[in-house]
Structure formats: C-alpha cells, structure tokens
Amino acid sequence: DVKVTQSSRYLVKRTGEKVFLECVQDMDHENMFWYRQDPGLGLRLIYFSYDVKMKEKGDIPEGYSVSREKKERFSLILESASTNQTSMYLCASSLMAGASTDTQYFGPGTRLTVL
Amino acid sequence: QKEVEQDPGPLSVPEGAIVSLNCTYSNSAFQYFMWYRQYSRKGPELLMYTYSSGNKEDGRFTAQVDKSSKYISLFIRDSQPSDSATYLCAMSEGNTPLVFGKGTRLSVIA
Numbered sequence: 739d740v741k742v743t744q745s746s747r748y749l750v751k752r753t754g755e756k757v758f759l760e761c762v763q764d765m766d767h768e769n770m771f772w773y774r775q776d777p778g779l780g781l782r783l784i785y786f787s788y789d790v791k792m793k794e795k796g797d798i799p800e801g802y803s804v805s806r807e808k809k810e811r812f813s814l815i816l817e818s819a820s821t822n823q824t825s826m827y828l829c830a831s832s833l834m835a836g837a838s839t840d841t842q843y844f845g846p847g848t849r850l851t852v853l
Numbered sequence: 854q855k856e857v858e859q860d861p862g863p864l865s866v867p868e869g870a871i872v873s874l875n876c877t878y879s880n881s882a883f884q885y886f887m888w889y890r891q892y893s894r895k896g897p898e899l900l901m902y903t904y905s906s907g908n909k910e911d912g913r914f915t916a917q918v919d920k921s922s923k924y925i926s927l928f929i930r931d932s933q934p935s936d937s938a939t940y941l942c943a944m945s946e947g948n949t950p951l952v953f954g955k956g957t958r959l960s961v962i963a
Contacts, residue, residue: 844896
C-alpha cells in the first residue's frame with residue numbers, strides 16, 4: 739500500500755513564525771502536491787513537483803514556498819505565517835511525472851492554526 | 854463562474870437509499886473524471902475514475918459522464934452508514950493539474 743505521511747496532525751503557530759510542513763511518500767512516486775482545504779472553498783492546489791528540485795505553482799502559491807531535495811520528501815514552507823493561512827494542509831503523491839490523471843494518494847492532513 | 858461546481862450539501866439519506874451526487878463544469882477540454890471519498894479527519898482517496906463520456910460501475914457505485922451537458926454523477930446503490938463521508942469530484946484535461954469540486958457531505962442514517 740502507498741503510504742503518504744505528514745509530520746504533524748495538529749500544529750499551532752504564531753503570526754510571523756516560519757513554518758515547515760513535511761510530507762514523505764514511500765512508493766517512489768514522481769509527483770508530489772500540496773493542497774489546502776477550507777470549508778466552502780474545497781481543495782486548492784498550492785504547489786506541485788514532478789521531479790527532485792523541480793516545482794510548479796498551483797492556484798494559490800502566494801505566501802508559500804516548497805522544497806524537494808529528495809524524491810520521497812516534499813516540504814511546504816510558510817515564510818511568515820499569517821492568520822489567513824489557518825487551514826487543513828494535505829499532501830499527495832502520484833506515480834508518473836506530468837501525468838495529472840494518475841491516482842493521487844493523500845496523507846492524513848495537518849491542521850494548522852496561526853494565532 | 855467556477856470551473857467545477859458541486860453542491861456542498863449536507864445530504865442526509867436513510868440506509869438503503871439510492872444516492873445521487875453531481876458536478877457540473879465549464880471547461881469542455883476536461884476528459885478525465887474522478888470521484889474521491891474523504892472520511893472525517895482523513896485524506897481523500899480515489900473511488901472512481903472515468904475517461905471521456907459513458908458509465909462505469911464498481912459494486913454499488915456507478916459513475917456517469919455526460920460531456921455534452923458538462924455534467925458528471927456518482928450513484929450509490931443500497932447506501933450504508935459506512936458510506937457517510939465527503940465526496941469530491943475532480944477532473945483534468947490530461948496535461949494539467951486536477952481541478953476539484955468543493956465536495957458534498959453525505960450522511961447515511963441507519
């Protein structure tokens with residue numbers, strides 16, 4: 739079974755802090771994704787990566803950056819957390835680079851609260 | 854107009870009912886259509902996958918795509934309390950990231 743793990747289930751940070759969210763997949767998938775999920779807004783793509791050291795902006799990249807130094811690990815960085823970044827963050831991975839039709843496997847999510 | 858529209862519900866049905874979940878979309882280039890199911894406090898998981906128009910059946914679940922109307926449906930027969938979850942439609946042109954609907958929350962009451 740594909741396993742996507744996220745470093746924390748719940749996280750509370752203060753405004754202005756730098757926040758790192760980590761995601762690891764164990765199935766040698768090429769693609770990795772970061773989404774945020776908010777009531778009434780659904781799942782929105784922040785960034786994705788189809789290869790090590792490669793990244794592409796999604797629909798809402800402002801205020802976020804990402805890092806993919808190893809194939810299995812994809813990090814989401816909030817350079818200076820703000821209250822409007824309070825959300826559920828979901829990481830996903832899929833097998834083939836560039837093929838957006840591949841099944842995406844999601845992690846359990848990190849509920850981030852910024853005070 | 855949003856690219857993908859999905860009624861958020863909530864939808865509450867008795868056990869054994871037939872459930873119909875729907876999405877409409879505006880981008881005629883979408884060719885790949887998916888339904889993901891998300892249980893409370895979990896990430897979404899793929900439930901059904903359909904390419905282009907037509908029907909696909911898997912057990913109690915049937916996915917339908919009508920490209921002429923830009924309308925997709927998921928039917929659940931003999932619904933069970935274990936089907937209680939949020940159902941998200943998702944679609945793609947094939948070379949672009951998935952676009953998700955907002956999800957419909959379903960409760961099946963025993």
